[in-house]
Amino acid sequence: MVRSSLFAIGLVLAFFALSCSPAFGDTVETTFRVANLTANRLCQNQVISAVNGTLPGPALTVKEGDTVIVHVINNSPYNVTIHWHGVFQRLTQWADGPEFVTQCPIRPGGNYTYRFNLTGQVGTLWWHAHSQWLRATVHGALIIRPRDGQNYPFAQPDLEDTIMLGEWWNADPNDVENAALANGSAPANADAYTINGWPGDLFNSCQSISNNTYRLNVAPGQTILLRIINVALNNQFFFKIANHSFTVVAIDAAYTNPYQTDVIVIGPGQTTDVLLTANQSQGLYYMAAHPYVSAVLPILNTNITTAILVYPNATQTTPILPDLPAFNDTPTAHTFLTNLTALTTSPFWSPVPQTVDENMFITFGLGLSDCGANLSCGGLFFERMAASMNNLSFALPTSVSILEAFYRNISGVYTTDFPDQPPTVFDYTNISNSFDQNLLMTNKSTSLKRLRFNSTVQIVLQNTALIGVENHPMHLHGFNFYVLAQGFGNYDAANATSMFNMVNPQERNTLGVPVGGWAVIRFRANNPVNVCGSFTVIWKYICHGVWAWHSWWRTAVRRSQRCRHHRPTFLSARRKRGDKHSSNANKRISSICMQRFGVGWKGVCRKMQRPECIRECDCVVSVQNTVSGVRRMTRSVTGRLANKRKQNDKETER
Numbered sequence: 001m002v003r004s005s006l007f008a009i010g011l012v013l014a015f016f017a018l019s020c021s022p023a024f025g026d027t028v029e030t031t032f033r034v035a036n037l038t039a040n041r042l043c044q045n046q047v048i049s050a051v052n053g054t055l056p057g058p059a060l061t062v063k064e065g066d067t068v069i070v071h072v073i074n075n076s077p078y079n080v081t082i083h084w085h086g087v088f089q090r091l092t093q094w095a096d097g098p099e100f101v102t103q104c105p106i107r108p109g110g111n112y113t114y115r116f117n118l119t120g121q122v123g124t125l126w127w128h129a130h131s132q133w134l135r136a137t138v139h140g141a142l143i144i145r146p147r148d149g150q151n152y153p154f155a156q157p158d159l160e161d162t163i164m165l166g167e168w169w170n171a172d173p174n175d176v177e178n179a180a181l182a183n184g185s186a187p188a189n190a191d192a193y194t195i196n197g198w199p200g201d202l203f204n205s206c207q208s209i210s211n212n213t214y215r216l217n218v219a220p221g222q223t224i225l226l227r228i229i230n231v232a233l234n235n236q237f238f239f240k241i242a243n244h245s246f247t248v249v250a251i252d253a254a255y256t257n258p259y260q261t262d263v264i265v266i267g268p269g270q271t272t273d274v275l276l277t278a279n280q281s282q283g284l285y286y287m288a289a290h291p292y293v294s295a296v297l298p299i300l301n302t303n304i305t306t307a308i309l310v311y312p313n314a315t316q317t318t319p320i321l322p323d324l325p326a327f328n329d330t331p332t333a334h335t336f337l338t339n340l341t342a343l344t345t346s347p348f349w350s351p352v353p354q355t356v357d358e359n360m361f362i363t364f365g366l367g368l369s370d371c372g373a374n375l376s377c378g379g380l381f382f383e384r385m386a387a388s389m390n391n392l393s394f395a396l397p398t399s400v401s402i403l404e405a406f407y408r409n410i411s412g413v414y415t416t417d418f419p420d421q422p423p424t425v426f427d428y429t430n431i432s433n434s435f436d437q438n439l440l441m442t443n444k445s446t447s448l449k450r451l452r453f454n455s456t457v458q459i460v461l462q463n464t465a466l467i468g469v470e471n472h473p474m475h476l477h478g479f480n481f482y483v484l485a486q487g488f489g490n491y492d493a494a495n496a497t498s499m500f501n502m503v504n505p506q507e508r509n510t511l512g513v514p515v516g517g518w519a520v521i522r523f524r525a526n527n528p529v530n531v532c533g534s535f536t537v538i539w540k541y542i543c544h545g546v547w548a549w550h551s552w553w554r555t556a557v558r559r560s561q562r563c564r565h566h567r568p569t570f571l572s573a574r575r576k577r578g579d580k581h582s583s584n585a586n587k588r589i590s591s592i593c594m595q596r597f598g599v600g601w602k603g604v605c606r607k608m609q610r611p612e613c614i615r616e617c618d619c620v621v622s623v624q625n626t627v628s629g630v631r632r633m634t635r636s637v638t639g640r641l642a643n644k645r646k647q648n649d650k651e652t653e654r
Contacts, residue, residue, distance in 0.1 A: 025063050025064070025065035025066040025147055025148075026066050027067045028060065028062045028066050028067070028068050028069070029068075029071075030060065030070055030071070031052075031070070031071045031073065032051045032057070032058075032070055032073070033052055033053075033073045034049060034050070034072065034073070034074050034075060034129075034138060035049070035050070035053070035075040035076055036048070036049060036050075036076060036077070037049070037050040037053055037054075037055065039055060040206075040209060041168050041170075041194070041197075041198065041199055041209060042170050042192055042199065042209070043209065044170055046169075046171065047172065048136075048137040048172065048173070049078060049080075049134050049137055049138050050137055051138055051140065054197075055137055055197040056139055056140050056141070056164050056196060056197050056231070057127075057138060057140035058140055059140055059141040059143060059162060060127065060140065060141070060142045060143065061143045061145070062118055062143070062144055063144065063146065063147045063148065064118060064119065064120070064121060064122045064144055064145070064147045064150070065117070065119050065147045066117070067115065067116070067117045068084075068114070068116055068118060069114070069115045070082070070113070070114045070115075071111065071112075072112050072113070073111045074108055074109065074111065074112075075108070075109070076108060076134075077108055078131065078134060078174060079099070079105030079106065079107055079108070079131050079132075080105060080129050080131050080138065081098065081099045081103055081105050081112075081129065081131050082129060082130065082138075083097030083098055083127065083128055084096070084097060084114070084116065084125070084142060085125055085126050085127060085128060085142075085475070085509070085510075086121075086125035086142075086252055086253055086271070086509045087116060087118065088120065088121065088478055088527060089116055090117070090119075090527060091117075092116040092117065093403060093478070094403065095114040095115060095116045096477055096478065097114070097130045098477070099130055099396070100396045100397050100398070100400075100401050100402065101396070101402050101403065102401060102402075102403045103403070103404075104400070104401050104404075118144055120348055121144055121253050122144050122145065122146050122253065122255075122348070123144055123250045123252070123253030123254065123271070123273060124141065124142075124143060124144075124162075124228075124229060124250065124253055124271040124272075124273050125141075125143075125144065125252075125253050126139060126141050126164075126229050126231065126271065127139065127142050128140075132173075132174050132177055132178075133173035133176060133177040133233060134173065135231075135233060136166070136167060136169070136173035136233055137173060139164075139166075139231045141162045141164065141227065141229060143162070143227060144253065152249075153249075153255055153343060153345065154249050154258070154275065155223065155275075157223045157224060157275065158222040158223050158224065159218065159223075159224045160224070160225045160227065161216055161224060161225075161226055161227070162196075162226075162227045162228075162229065163195060163226055163228045163229070163287065163307070164194075164195070164196050164197070164228075164229045164231050165194070165195060165228070165230050165231065165232060165237045165239065165289050165305070166193065166194040166195075166197065166230075166231045166232050167190035167192070167194065167233060167235060168190060168191055168192040168193070168194050169188070169190055169191050170191045176188050180385075183377055183378035184371055184378050184379045184383065184384030184385055185377070185379055185385060186379075186385055187234075189234075189301050190232075190233075190234070190301060191301070192301075192303055192305065193232070193235070193237070193289060193290065193291070193301075193303060193304075193305035194305055195214050195287065195289065195305050195306065195307040196214040196307065197214075198213055198214050198307075199303070199305055200214075200288075200304070200305045200307060201213045201306060202304050202305075202306050203304070213306060213307060213308060214308070215307065215308045215310050216287070216307065216308070216309050217310045217312070218278040218309060218310065219278060219311075220282065220311065220312075221277075221278060222277075223275055223276070223277055223278075224276045224277075224278065225249075225273060225274075225276075226246075226273070226276050227271065228264060228271065228274065229266075229270075229271045230266040230268050230269065230270050230271075232268050234268065235268065235291040235292075235293075236265065236267040236291060236333075236471060237264075237265070237289040237290065237291060237292060238264070238265060238289060238291075238292050238324050238325050238329070238332075238333075239263070239287070239288070239289040240262060240263050240264070240288055240289075240322035241276065241285055241286070241288075241309055242285040242286050242319070242320040242321060242322040243280050243322075244262070244276060244277075244278075244285065244309070245260060245261065245262040246261055246264060246274035246275065246276055247259065247275040248261060248264075248272060248273070248274050248340060249273050249274065249275055250273035251272050251506060251507075252270060252271055252480070252507070252509045252510060253271065253509075254342065254348070254480060254506075254507040254508065255342070255343035255346040255348075255349075256341060256342060256343055256506065257340075257341045257342070257343050257504065259339060259340055259341075263324075263325060263332065263336065264336070265292060265332070265333045265336040267473040267510065267511075267512035268473045268510075269473055269475050269510040270473070270508070270510045278309075278311065280311070281311075282311040282312060282313050283311055283314045283315075283316050283319075283320065284309070284310055284311070284316055284317075284318070284319035284320065285308070285309040285319055285320050285322075286306045286307070286308060286309075286321045286322060287307040287308065288304050288305070288306045288322050289304070289324075290302065290304045290305070290324055290327065291327060292325075292327065292329070292333050292471075293328055294330060294333070294469075294470045294471040294515035295469065295470035295515075304324065330514075330515055333471075337486070337512060337514075338486055340506045341501070341504045341505065341506055342482075342504045342505060342506055342507050343504075344503075344504050349507075352482050352484075352502050352505060352522065353456040353522065353524055354502070356456050356457070356458040357452065357456050357457070358420075358451060358452075358455050358457040358458070358525075359420065359459075360420045360421075360449075360457065360458070360460070361421050361422065361462065361491075362389050362390055362422075362459060362460065362461055362462065363391075363428055363462045363463075364387070364388065364390075364461065364462070364463065364464065364472060364513075365387065365388070365463060365464035365465070365468075365472070366385065366386070366387055366466055366468060367386050367391075367393070367439075367440045367441065367442040367466055367467065368381065368383040368384060368437075368442065368467075369383065369384045369385075369386040369393055369441070369442050369443075369444060370383065370441070371383045371384050380435065380440070381440075383440075386442050387442075388442040390418070390419050390421070390422045390423065391422060391423050391424070391442055391443065392418065392419075392443055392444075392447050393442040393443065394445070394446065394447075395444045396446070397413050397414070400413055402414055402446070402448070413446065414446040414447070415445065415446065415447050415448065416447075416448050416449065416450045417447055418447040418448055418449040420449070424439065426439060427490065428462050428463070428464045428465065428490050429464065429465050429469065429488075429489050429490055429516045429517070431465045431469060433464075433466065434465050434466055434467055434469075435467070436466075439466060440466055440467065451525040452525070453528045454524060454525065454526050455524070456522065456524050456525075457522065457523055457524070457525055458484075458520065458522045459520070459521050459522075460491050460518060461474060461518060461519045461520075461521065462490070462518045463513050463514070463515065463516055463517055463518065469515055470515055471513060471514060471515040472512065472513050473510055474510065474511050474512075474519075475509060475510040475511075476509055476523070477509075478527050479523050479524075479525075479527055480508060480509050480523065481507070481508060481509070481511075481522060482505040482507055482521060482522045482523065483501075483506045483507075483508060483511055483520075484501055484502070484520045484521065484522055485499040485500050485501065485519070485520045486513070486514050486517065486518070486519045486520075487499070487514065487517050487518055487519075488514055488516055488517040488518075489516065489518075491518040491520075496518075500520065
């Protein structure tokens with residue numbers, strides 16, 4: 001009997017070890033200390049917020065399947081949260097990071113621990129602050145390599161490096177934002193652009209600063225995997241390396257078919273992985289970037305930021321400068337952005353859903369909000385600058401996060417009446433409407449849209465010409481989406497449908513909707529426990545399969561002391577009142593899995609090595625996360641065997 005008991009316990013533990021090992025790898029644990037840092041980039045000292053005393057902040061390098069634990073200690077004078085840009089956050093929605101959406105801010109002197117798993121994702125993502133404008137200096141790379149025994153779908157590179165394109169103000173970025181909020185005007189433009197935190201040597205009169213221009217040393221014949229990340233708040237960039245070309249192999253941590261190009265176009269929040277071959281004569285070559293400015297507005301900063309590609313034994317003193325596209329070269333930008341396609345042989349690829357359950361048409365762009373009685377603001381017509389989706393400009397809660405309000409059923413925090421269509425149909429991209437006050441005024445609300453689990457959502461994103469015509473970056477938290485088509489002018493379903501790529505559309509988490517144009521995206525709302533897939537346009541959110549809008553010209557929000565952090569476990573969130581054992585919750589988990597996959601959670605766990613299961617099976621991950629469940633099950637098995645032994649003994653005595 002003792003041997004049988006041990007055997008049964010061993011089976012339980014072996015099952016959990018077997019079921020967990022394919023989905024989970026190592027645990028990577030680190031600490032982020034957010035604090036003031038004095039930095040000099042343009043001939044003057046400037047106090048900024050930074051992580052662990054560096055700009056950019058520390059890179060997190062992990063493998064697919066790893067669990068990441070980051071302890072954030074806030075020693076800065078500002079509230080802060082950290083968003084893990086592009087991470088699906090299956091079952092870890094509380095770790096997503098948007099302030100007052102999935103969590104309350106970490107107050108000065110406070111701390112918070114983020115924990116999430118990276119199953120089903122390989123490539124380049126990044127992390128950044130998601131409070132006010134701290135993102136300008138509080139950011140870093142998140143690099144996910146294939147798990148042991150798996151490879152890239154391209155030749156192994158000889159070298160990897162990360163290129164982060166950013167912005168620099170000779171001011172505290174929060175002060176820049178607060179100044180704009182104070183009078184309702186547009187924020188000041190950046191004073192410089194940066195590569196890996198440094199402006200480069202083309203427009204910097206301080207020799208000591210120019211000497212810090214980023215340098216990448218290569219050897220002839222090497223293949224280099226460059227992970228390019230746009231960490232800027234506002235600007236898209238053209239990026240080139242003199243006399244070199246690229247092969248794009250991934251965007252937003254999703255593999256692409258190889259695409260040859262000599263120029264990269266990348267918007268705020270986007271990542272692009274490229275292969276670079278060091279096939280030129282030994283010398284110095286500038287890596288250079290400047291903005292792609294799609295708006296028909298004066299270009300206030302035409303500086304070029306540079307780094308240097310260095311071959312050994314170079315004798316020249318001045319690097320070769322690439323010929324960058326014009327600042328407003330929309331044809332070049334559009335060609336690059338529309339020629340990327342997905343690699344359908346990727347282990348993480350899922351076919352495009354063919355039917356649509358939810359259709360939405362969302363107009364977005366700049367607008368105005370009421371300045372207030374007897375007040376004069378700095379925006380057009382003396383009103384306050386704003387941004388909106390379907391004429392609603394998002395207002396953050398002030399005392400509790402949206403996710404906690406949903407979880408605790410707190411009323412009055414948000415509404416679920418975000419419209420599927422704009423309130424007014426007009427000629428959206430006609431510049432003659434740009435200053436029509438009847439169209440410009442927006443309404444403030446915390447308005448969301450609820451989606452059914454596993455429904456397929458198709459959204460037409462329509463730019464408008466209100467105030468200005470420009471390309472707008474859009475970001476979806478918690479999901480990737482398929483970009484079915486893009487175009488200029490007003491969306492016309494009759495003509496656009498024939499353009500849909502249903503075979504291998506690019507898969508992204510961030511998209512730049514064409515200037516004065518539209519894009520159609522599609523995704524499956526199959527991540528309900530990442531409630532707060534946030535759809536952002538720079539700073540805009542959706543939560544819980546719920547849509548909302550937020551812009552950098554937002555209403556200032558009060559950081560309430562009543563707001564608190566709360567992260568329930570998966571099982572506690574699903575356990576009904578009166579449950580005393582995890583087995584009851586596991587039965588419900590099994591029921592969920594049965595509905596989704598046709599097998600119980602044990603059967604799904606056995607299939608976890610299949611990519612589609614790794615990608616989809618969040619309910620299985622919940623069981624694997626519950627280590628205490630193993631102990632309970634072990635005790636339960638032991639108890640049942642002991643009872644059975646007693647019954648056998650009694651029968652023997654009789």
